[in-house]
Amino acid sequence: MRGVAIKMVEPMSEDPNRAEILEKLNLFIKRKGLRRTPQRDEIVTLIFSEDEHFTADELYDRLRKSNSSASRATLYRTLSLLEEANLLHEIDLGGDQKTYDPNFVDSPTHNHLICIDCGKVVEFEDDHLEILNDCVTRRMGFRPAKQSIRIEACCETLRSTGTCSDLIKNRLASKKIHNK
Amino acid sequence: MRGVAIKMVEPMSEDPNRAEILEKLNLFIKRKGLRRTPQRDEIVTLIFSEDEHFTADELYDRLRKSNSSASRATLYRTLSLLEEANLLHEIDLGGDQKTYDPNFVDSPTHNHLICIDCGKVVEFEDDHLEILNDCVTRRMGFRPAKQSIRIEACCETLRSTGTCSDLIKNRLASKKIHNK
DNA sequence: CTGATTGCAAATGCTTTGCACGCCA
DNA sequence: TGGCGTGCAAAGCATTTGCAATCAG
Numbered sequence: 001m002r003g004v005a006i007k008m009v010e011p012m013s014e015d016p017n018r019a020e021i022l023e024k025l026n027l028f029i030k031r032k033g034l035r036r037t038p039q040r041d042e043i044v045t046l047i048f049s050e051d052e053h054f055t056a057d058e059l060y061d062r063l064r065k066s067n068s069s070a071s072r073a074t075l076y077r078t079l080s081l082l083e084e085a086n087l088l089h090e091i092d093l094g095g096d097q098k099t100y101d102p103n104f105v106d107s108p109t110h111n112h113l114i115c116i117d118c119g120k121v122v123e124f125e126d127d128h129l130e131i132l133n134d135c136v137t138r139r140m141g142f143r144p145a146k147q148s149i150r151i152e153a154c155c156e157t158l159r160s161t162g163t164c165s166d167l168i169k170n171r172l173a174s175k176k177i178h179n180k
Numbered sequence: 181m182r183g184v185a186i187k188m189v190e191p192m193s194e195d196p197n198r199a200e201i202l203e204k205l206n207l208f209i210k211r212k213g214l215r216r217t218p219q220r221d222e223i224v225t226l227i228f229s230e231d232e233h234f235t236a237d238e239l240y241d242r243l244r245k246s247n248s249s250a251s252r253a254t255l256y257r258t259l260s261l262l263e264e265a266n267l268l269h270e271i272d273l274g275g276d277q278k279t280y281d282p283n284f285v286d287s288p289t290h291n292h293l294i295c296i297d298c299g300k301v302v303e304f305e306d307d308h309l310e311i312l313n314d315c316v317t318r319r320m321g322f323r324p325a326k327q328s329i330r331i332e333a334c335c336e337t338l339r340s341t342g343t344c345s346d347l348i349k350n351r352l353a354s355k356k357i358h359n360k
Numbered sequence: 361c362t363g364a365t366t367g368c369a370a371a372t373g374c375t376t377t378g379c380a381c382g383c384c385a
Numbered sequence: 386t387g388g389c390g391t392g393c394a395a396a397g398c399a400t401t402t403g404c405a406a407t408c409a410g
Contacts, residue, residue, distance in 0.1 A: 035384060035389060056374075071392050076375060092272035092330065096400090097374065113317065116325055126316050129309070133331060136306050137293065142333035145296055149329045150272065151313060153322035215364055215409050236399075251367050256400060276375090277399065 018048040021087055028085040039070040043078045047088065047102050053121065055097040092150060093121060109133075111149040120155065198228045201267055208265040219250040223258045227268065227282050233301065235277040272330060273301060289313075291329040300335065 025044055029036055046062055047054075054062075056076060063070055070078075079100060082088035091110060093099045101110060103123065109130050113122040129149065137144040202224055209216055226242055227234075234242075236256060243250055250258075259280060262268035271290055273279045281290060283303070289310055293302040309329065317324040 033389085037384085037390060039391070069392090073376080073393080074391060077390085080376095090274070092274055113320060113322060115322070122320060122322075124316070124320060126312075129312055129316065132306075132309055132312060133329065136304070136309065137331050137333050140293060140302060140304060141336050142293060142295070142302075142331075143336070143339065144331060144333050146332040147329070148331075149313065149327070151317050151322075151324060151328075152326040153317050153324050156321050156323070159323065213364085217365065217409075219366070249367095252399095253368080253401080254366060257365085260401095 018045065021048050025082070025085055025087055028087075029081075034081075039068070039074050040078050040081070042066070042068040043070055043075060044082070047082070047100075051103045053091060053093070053099050053101040053103075053123075055095070055099055057097060059100075091148065109147045111151075113151045113153055115155045116152050118155070198225065201228050205262070205265055205267060208267075209261075214261075219248070219254050220258050220261070222246070222248040223250055223255060224262070227262070227280075231283045233271060233273070233279050233281040233283075233303075235275070235279055237277060239280075271328065274330070289327045291331075293331045293333055295335045296332050298335065 022041070022044055025040075026036055029040075043059075043063065046066060046068070047059065056072075056079065059079075060072055060075055063075065079088065083090065088100055088102055089110070091099050091101045091112065093112065093114060101123075109125070111124050111126070111129070113124060114120070115122075130147070133147045133149075134144050137147075202221070205220075205224055206216060209220075223239075223243065226246060226248070227239065236252075236259065239259075240252055240255055243255065259268065263270065268280055268282060269290070271279050271281045271292065273292065273294060281303075289305070291304050291306070291309070293304060294300070295302075310327070313327045313329075314324050317327075
């Protein structure tokens with residue numbers, strides 16, 4: 001009997017479908033009679049240059065570091081635009097800030113495992129789970145559209161060593177100052 | 181072959197484990213050297229008198245209607261207390277407001293199906309899903325703690341009749357005014 | 361009595377918006 | 386030239402907090 005087909009979604013190594021996404025966005029922009037601007041390009045490129053989920057604030061930090069001129073307002077407006085274009089999705093990691101996931105195109109399902117103690121997030125896929133979800137949804141009289149599983153768990157690293165590298169990292173990150 | 185064991189979680193009809201929960205809370209309160217107050221009692225009673233998830237705002241409305249004197253501040257403080265005591269849990273319905281679920285005691289798993297169009301939320305359980313989730317978690321090297329599945333879907337009511345009773349209800353509800 | 365609890369109003373922190381100016385099509 | 390996009394600052398909104406008065410034990 002074959003094992004359960006879990007596939008941990010690894011961050012893409014290099015240059016992802018960034019170009020493809022930029023193209024899709026530009027199509028969307030054109031279709032809606034909007035305009036292509038350097039700020040939008042900068043933001044979009046930055047978002048899809050990495051494959052990790054992020055908050056608006058984290059993205060803003062990255063923006064400043066890559067000496068982009070885009071403001072917070074534009075950032076938020078671009079995030080909305082991308083969501084509307086279905087190129088970016090909000091995911092529920094349960095924090096106070098909204099979290100976005102760039103690794104979403106073509107995938108209507110998103111599953112996240114969150115380490116309770118250190119906040120580390122692992123993204124994964126599993127065909128069995130998807131099929132079962134689908135089945136359950138139909139049986140309840142609904143037509144499935146989007147599914148996400150959120151698992152909170154404790155990682156073995158923490159359990160065996162008593163701590164975990166991400167623990168410290170995230171503690172520090174949470175002390176950031178807003179504005180400026 | 182038996183079908184998938186879906187069980188839609190129905191709201192409990194009458195007087196639920198309200199008393200039991202109040203008792204647990206009072207134990208918790210005593211253990212922490214805190215005090216029992218009429219406001220807290222009112223809020224807790226109200227929360228567990230129904231079995232539906234709610235937002236802080238909705239709860240505040242209910243409070244005012246049952247001519248309780250408790251203020252918003254106390255409400256929020258009580259919600260925190262209940263979470264700390266593990267009698268109430270935040271669930272992710274993805275809105276702007278936090279949503280709480282009173283129907284949680286003894287259940288580390290919570291699955292919600294959300295109607296994309298009308299916002300209706302159906303709570304469900306499925307043993308197969310739980311087992312599979314558990315399995316997947318372990319295979320990734322984690323120890324499962326809490327799991328929740330969130331499914332967005334379209335309901336058949338809407339698909340067949342073109343609309344759905346909850347649609348109107350929720351549209352109205354979203355137009356509420358804050359403060360006062 | 362003592363310190364926890366409450367209500368109020370002010371503060372917070374994330375996100376959105378109004379507005380005037382600039383710039384692309 | 387029209388109107389979209391931008392930055393700025395101000396507004397919104399849910400939630401949290403400081404403080405003085407009040408109340409529980």
